[in-house]
Amino acid sequence: MQIYNTLIRRKEKMEPRQAGKISMYVCGPTTYNFIHLGNARPLVVFDTLRRYLRYKGYAVNYIQNFTDIDDKIINRAREEREDPILLARKYVEEYFRDADALNVLRADVHPRVSEHLTEIVEMVRLLMERGHAYEVDGDVYFDISSFSGYGKLSGRSPEDMQAGARVEVDPRKRHPMDFVLWKAAKTGEPAWESPWGPGRPGWHIECSAMSRKYLGDNFDIHGGGYDLIFPHHENEIAQSEAVTGNTFARYWMHNGFITVNQEKMSKSLGNFFLVREILDKFPPETVRFFLLSTHYRSPLDFDDEKLAASGRGLERIKNCIRLMDEAAGSSARQDMNGEDKVLAGLLERRRQEFESALDDDLNTALAIGIVFDAVGDINSYLHKASQGEAVCPAVISKARGLLEVFNSILGLFGTDASGKIILDGQDQGEGKLVGDLMDLIIRIRQEARLRKDWATADSIRNGLKDVGIILEDTPSGVRWKK
RNA sequence: GGCGACAUAGCCAAGUGGUAAGGCAGAGGACUGCAAAUCCUCCACUCCCCGGUUCAAAUCCGGGUGUCGCCUCCA
Incomplete structure (x- = not known):
């Protein structure tokens, strides 16, 4: 499988550290609100990658964190006169409701910052000990001049960034790009004990500390949104590699943005749509289908009409499944004739095409095109059969099985425990x-x-x-x- | 100011040197009481513009134009 690695800015063959095993870490949400569609894209994309890697036979260890200690949470809690920890906990629950609806499988571990203060403090302590960090008035900063690789992920040098700095520089920092590892607590804020006094972790250190705990000093794939490349992931690399002396993640994958009227959907622009609101208007499989219908690195523009068109496309796949079920139930022909064999051959080809699409940097858009090709093959077969001999149930079973394989990776339709697709309608539900x-x-x-x-x-x-x-x-x- | 991405039909979208996948919408036909579903056929001489390289370019190079993003919390 080829993956586009942000670190080298091109695709390369993905070779796991250990044969047959893949370790993945994906940055999860800061839990101070319901998630919006932009937050949902990486969930669905990396869930699909994980499902595909499993399909290919890898044992995948998948970690996704929750940032449950953060300025935004504290501010929100203050507004709502609630305890920040409880507020964050509530939105973790709400996160799972949305993620479950989108058929995103649970990670192997969902570590939370609030449960890993020991590991975080230890990592900061190590950075201090090794001369990569310094303390000022209870704050601890990372010293980027101590890490020669700083900038390698985002492709910018500290000098470049200084030139266009748009923020006021904290005069206590030695270098403007130095970033905070530990923040001294202000009164009334949640705080934890540390060698530098009471405080809380900076944003970046959590991922370094938690990925290390669950995946070790180095692991295979690190994923997240494009906007995390700088500074978040750049800083993670600096912290982790400064401590361990090892290469941190080998493959860095970043998904493109969801846009609205071609502009980035973001909380600060206020042009975001909550997953929850969208699910009031569209079925979850339509939303998931929409998210996968464009390659993950491209921008994806959202509006109701585009989602509706996705829904109509999905209907074509569902109709095919319904037609197969009807035809299979009405026939008991045993032996395979020429048409049966032609379809069987086409199905095998579609499986290969589907795999090679996903092998090429998880090209779900192409893969979905292959699904429609298979649907066309099956419908044509059914149409011919309806005018002549009955269908062969064994071939139909093979066809349905292929769509179920596709579905096990794309995660569009609900299934029973064995992976059989269950559609709404007379089958179930009501x-x-x-x-x-x-x-x-x-x-x-x-x-x-x-x-x-x-x-x-x-x-x-x-x-x-x-x-x-x-x-x-x-x-x-x-x-x-x- | 620095760095980067993208530009393919009415809409969405794949395609990184060999002559434009797929979906939505649309047109015609088959089937049907009608509709729906399904099938068959059609729907980009052309891939933002201008040059160049090549036997051959949407795909490579140079120059434009446009849109977006990162450099600040953000998936």
Whole structure:
């Protein structure tokens, strides 16, 4: 598999440190609010990467942190007259509700800053001991001049950045780009004991300390949003490598932004949409599909019309699954004929194309194109079969199995424990009562149709449409779906 | 001021040297009482512009133009 590595600015072959195992760390949210769509992109992208690596047979150790101690949390808690720790805890819970809805699998560990003060203080202490940090009035700063590789990820030298500095420089810092490792507590703020007095960690040190605890001095993949390259990830490298003397992460992956009217969606611009709000209007699989329909490094512009178009595209895949299930249930042909073998061959080819798409820097947009190609192959086969011989259930089972493999990686549709795709509709969800009622309504309408009472038949169909149920008359019977 | 990314049909989007995937929307046909779904066919002589390299460029190089991002909390 090839991965675009921000460190060298090109794709390279991904070779894990240990054969068959991959360690991944992805920067998670600061929990002071519900997540917005921009926050959701890395979740879905790296979840998909993780699923694909698993599919390829790797044992993946996946760590995603929560920043639950931070200025923004403290400010928010003050506004709401709540305890900062409890507020952060609440938004961790809310985070999981959104992530679960988007079918993002839980990480192996979700470490929180508030539970790793010991490791963080120890790391700062080591940086002090080794001459990479200095203390001023209870604050501890990292001394970037002590780390020769500073700037290697973001591709800028300390001199470049000084030239355009847009912030007032704290005069207590030796170099303007020095950054805080430990902040002395102000009155009323949560604080933890340290050799430099009570305080709390700076933003960057947590990821260095927690990734080290769970993945060791070096690991394979570090992911996050593009805007974390500088300063966050640059600083993580400096801290970690200064302490360990080892290369930190080998492959750095950064997702592009979600934009609104071509502008970055961000909290400071106020143009963000909460995942929760979007899920009120669109099903979660549509949102996930939308997020994966563009390559992860490209910007992705959001609006309702684009999401709606994604939903219509997804419907095509769902229809294919419904058609397969109907056809398979109506046939018991055993032996494979020529058409069956042609489809079987095409399916195998699609599997390979799908894999090579994802092998090329997780090209989910291409992979989704391959899914549609497979859907076209299957629909054509079903159409031909409907006019001649019945389908061969064994080939249909293979086809459905292929879509389930695709789904196990893209994570679009809900499944049962064995990975079988479960769609809304008569299969499940509403329970037996709705199914029975639908059977009754359809029977009454069919009687009307037999009498050629089209007015009644159409009235029933239109009425159901108004409550969100689609009726489709087919030669073999009536199909309904939500 | 420094650094970087992107520009492909009405919309979304893949494609890094060999003659433009896929989806949405749209047109025609098949099927249907009608609709929907599905199938078949059509829908970019051309990839922001101008030069150059090459037998061959959307793809490489140079120069423009435009949009966006990072340098400050931000996925």
